Amino acid sequence: MLAIENVSRTFSNGETGFKNLNLSVKKGEVIGILGTSGCGKSTLLRVLSGLDEHYDGQVKIDGESVTAVHEKIGMIFQEPRLLPWLKVRENIPFGLKSDEHKTEKALKYIESVGLNGFENHYPKDLSGGMAQRVAIARALVTAPEILLLDEPFSALDAFTKMQLQDLLLAIWQQYHSTILLVTHDIDEALYLCDRILILRGQPGEIYEELTIPKLKPRGRGDAELAKMKDQIIKLLDLSQINNK
Amino acid sequence: MMSVKATVVSTEVGQKSKKGFQVNATLKTAALGAVVPLILVIAWEYLSRTGVFPPHLLPAPSVICQSLMNMSAEGNLWGHIGITLYRLFIGFLIGTAAAVVLGAAVGYLKKAESLFDPLIQAFRSIPSLAWVPLFILWMGIGEPSKVVLIAVGVFFPVYLNIVSGIQSVDRKLIEVGKIYNFSSLQLIRRIILPASLPSFLVGLRSGLGLGWMFVVAAELMGASTGIGYLLVYGQNTYSPDLIISSIVLFAILGKITDSILKTFEAKALHWQDTIEKKA
Structure with missing residues (x-):
């Protein structure tokens, strides 16, 4: 589905960004990318989404090499990035070309992210969690096969976060999308992902790759996952950052 | 989800009752805006009539x-x-x-x-x-x-x-x-x-x-x-x-x-x- 071959993208004389990344993702897989800040996680997503074209190496989707924004890709940012002058039901089909049954699709996705009754609200009237739901619906509406999520829930409170993680899980079960999730929330990665990549260093490199065999949905308090969390914390080597 | 809906209903009700006295509020603002000019005009009229302001100038x-x-x-x-x-x-x-x-x-x-x-x-x-x-x-x-x-x-x-x-x-x-x-x-x-x-x-x-x-x-x-x-x-x-x-x-x-x-x-x-x- 998605193949990343020896991709590097660095800034400021190779001090930040990431380098030599290799990864191949199967259809329907959920990949978590964990790493402390500054190791190039978000840069990686910008490269994959086509927003950043100045990288070395090759990104391939279904075997064809990607040079610009690819239509099979949908992106959800850390902030909802809604267009403040459009209502919810106009924001959701924003990415559709003019003739694609905008209203019906909007209503369908409003339903699937649980925003019934909010169709005519403007973004200023939405809470952070609701706005992010709209953003999720907006990304889904073009039926992308690969969803890129850049710390999508990091600005939300703990409860909304859990709700939206479950929503994402439901979406994954329904649409079988391939998902790349950049996060710095270890629990989130353990709850949602099939594989977790750990990036370390500046510029970041893949330090470790963990497979989580457990079937989804998983329990949030699962003992096995808790063990893995310990392991991940060790792998991230947080002490090094404190010493800096 | 239920609780979210409930709060929405209550805000809608709030907005409706707000509209009721919104007309009043605009009138009030307009009236407030007229206070100072009115006082000035009355003072001006008074001072002109008593001859403080010469009529050939003001x-x-x-x-x-x-x-x-x-x-x-x-x-x-x-x-x-x-x-x-x-x-x-x-x-x-x-x-x-x-x-x-x-x-x-x-x-x-x-x-x-x-x-x-x-x-x-x-x-x-x-x-x-x-x-x-x-x-x-x-x-x-x-x-x-x-x-x-x-x-x-x-x-x-x-x-x-x-x-x-x-x-x-x-x-x-x-x-x-x-x-x-x-x-x-x-x-x-x-x-x-x-x-x-x-x-x-x-x-x-x-x-x-x-x-x-x-x-x-x-x-x-x-x-x-x-x-x-x-x-x-x-x-x-x-x-x-x-x-x-x-x-x-x-x-x-x-x-x-x-x-x-x-x-x-x-x-x-x-x-x-x-x-x-x-x-």
Whole structure:
């Protein structure tokens, strides 16, 4: 589905960004990318989404090499990035070309992210969690096969976060999308992902790759996952950052 | 989810009951705005009647009202108002149109900015009244020179606001368009234009203000009709009531046209998440 071959993208004389990344993702897989800040996680997503074209190496989707924004890709940012002058039901089909049954699709996705009754609200009237739901619906509406999520829930409170993680899980079960999730929330990665990549260093490199065999949905308090969390914390080597 | 719905219902109810006394609130604001002018007018009337203000320099408000009524009864007042509004409107349209075209190009295209912006900035530093002799020389003292002068006055604030509005559009919103593979034209139409609308409207309002300034300037310099002409006429015939009437007319008309734009602005920008002022 998605193949990343020896991709590097660095800034400021190779001090930040990431380098030599290799990864191949199967259809329907959920990949978590964990790493402390500054190791190039978000840069990686910008490269994959086509927003950043100045990288070395090759990104391939279904075997064809990607040079610009690819239509099979949908992106959800850390902030909802809604267009403040459009209502919810106009924001959701924003990415559709003019003739694609905008209203019906909007209503369908409003339903699937649980925003019934909010169709005519403007973004200023939405809470952070609701706005992010709209953003999720907006990304889904073009039926992308690969969803890129850049710390999508990091600005939300703990409860909304859990709700939206479950929503994402439901979406994954329904649409079988391939998902790349950049996060710095270890629990989130353990709850949602099939594989977790750990990036370390500046510029970041893949330090470790963990497979989580457990079937989804998983329990949030699962003992096995808790063990893995310990392991991940060790792998991230947080002490090094404190010493800096 | 249930609890979320419940709060929505309650806010809707809140909004409805708010509308009930919103009419009252607008009336209240209007009444509050009238308090200070009313006090001033009453004091002025009193001081004029007691002879503190000499009538040949500052006639009483009642005298001014009377002279306005006379003029409107004679019928030529409306002609003067009409021609002034006409000049302002045409000049405003031309100035705004030019500003939109140039401002959009300069704001969006780096090349256009390097090409035009230095020149426009240089022209901006010429006091616009300095153009008057040239315009009169070129176009005579008829309508064209006046309209062009007003257009020049309106152009700069509108232009500056459009350029800064376009250049300050959030990069994050533009990225949303890029993710959907928008062409430049789509980016402009669907993201950049709506996002720079607030700043454009600010430009329109200050452009209108300057337009009023220049309509007076244009009419002071050789006109045979218009409110500005009434000012000159009042000066030449030693009639302070006429001068003050004209000034009052400018105040009223300026306020009305600005309110129209302000209402339009509020309608067009209702989606903005701004602070509501304390009651």
